[in-house]
Amino acid sequence: xxxxxxxxxxxxxxxxxxxxxxxxxxxxxxxxxxxxxxxxxxxxxxxxxxxxxxxxxxxxxxxxxxxxxxxxxxxxxxxxxxxxxxxxxxxxxxxxxxxxxxxxxxxxxxxxxxxxxxxxxxxxxxxxxxxxxxxxxxxxxxxxxxxxxxxxxxxxxxxxxxxxxxxxxxxxxxxxxxxxxxxxxxxxxxxxxxxxxxxxxxxxxxxxxxxxxxxxxxxxxxxxxxxxxxxxxxxxxxxxxxxx
Numbered sequence: 077x078x079x080x081x082x083x084x085x086x087x088x089x090x091x092x093x094x095x096x097x098x099x100x101x102x103x104x105x106x107x108x109x110x111x112x113x114x115x116x117x118x119x120x121x122x123x124x125x126x127x128x129x130x131x132x133x134x135x136x137x138x139x140x141x142x143x144x145x146x147x148x149x150x151x152x153x154x155x156x157x158x159x160x161x162x163x164x165x166x167x168x169x170x171x172x173x174x175x176x177x178x179x180x181x182x183x184x185x186x187x188x189x190x191x192x193x194x195x196x197x198x199x200x201x202x203x204x205x206x207x208x209x210x211x212x213x214x215x216x217x218x219x220x221x222x223x224x225x226x227x228x229x230x231x232x233x234x235x236x237x238x239x240x241x242x243x244x245x246x247x248x249x250x251x252x253x254x255x256x257x258x259x260x261x262x263x264x265x266x267x268x269x270x271x272x273x274x275x276x277x278x279x280x281x282x283x284x285x286x287x288x289x290x291x292x293x294x295x296x297x298x299x300x301x302x303x304x305x306x307x308x309x310x311x312x313x314x315x316x317x318x319x320x
Contacts, residue, residue: 185282
């Protein structure tokens with residue numbers, strides 16, 4: 077393996093993103109061949125021994141999966157309350173993969189699972205406006221002026237302004253189905269936005285994250301994401317970052 081920057085080497089182990097690796101290096105928590113390294117541009121090769129927090133790390137092959145989360149499961153590896161988690165539905169060979177963002181217990185839909193720390197950071201960092209698309213229903217009429225307020229931004233918590241692009245797909249006197257696109261990552265953002273106007277979200281399903289979608293999947297199913305799609309995803313993220 078040719079020499080590579082230390083932060084990239086650490087990130088390629090799946091331990092964390094490059095940004096987090098930079099923090100570890102600056103904080104003196106990284107050792108190369110037994111010597112502490114605090115230089116961010118330090119280069120390492122295949123024969124070097126890199127230790128982070130007293131643990132030897134090695135680059136790993138990155139894996140990428142789509143997972144269709146059903147309702148009733150939380151997006152975490154462990155739960156102190158003993159609730160069911162998405163890992164109850166996955167084989168043990170995938171336990172090392174991390175979800176990109178979260179869906180709450182009652183929500184369904186797309187989760188990207190990976191051990192690529194850099195990709196997780198780019199897809200979830202607040203500075204990168206990555207679109208996430210949802211199908212959302214409420215058992216009520218939602219008024220146009222309320223949708224306009226959501227598009228312009230509403231305060232869902234002190235100091236936290238949330239906004240969303242909303243298209244009504246179906247509606248009658250007792251039901252509204254909408255497609256909602258978010259560019260933020262606030263906890264339970266959609267539910268809180270509708271609660272602001274007195275509505276309770278009945279169903280919430282994420283159907284797309286960046287350019288990755290749920291096409292051809294059943295609830296509880298997982299499928300690998302093809303290398304071509306990952307290349308297209310990374311190109312998409314680069315374009316988004318340039319436009320921000």
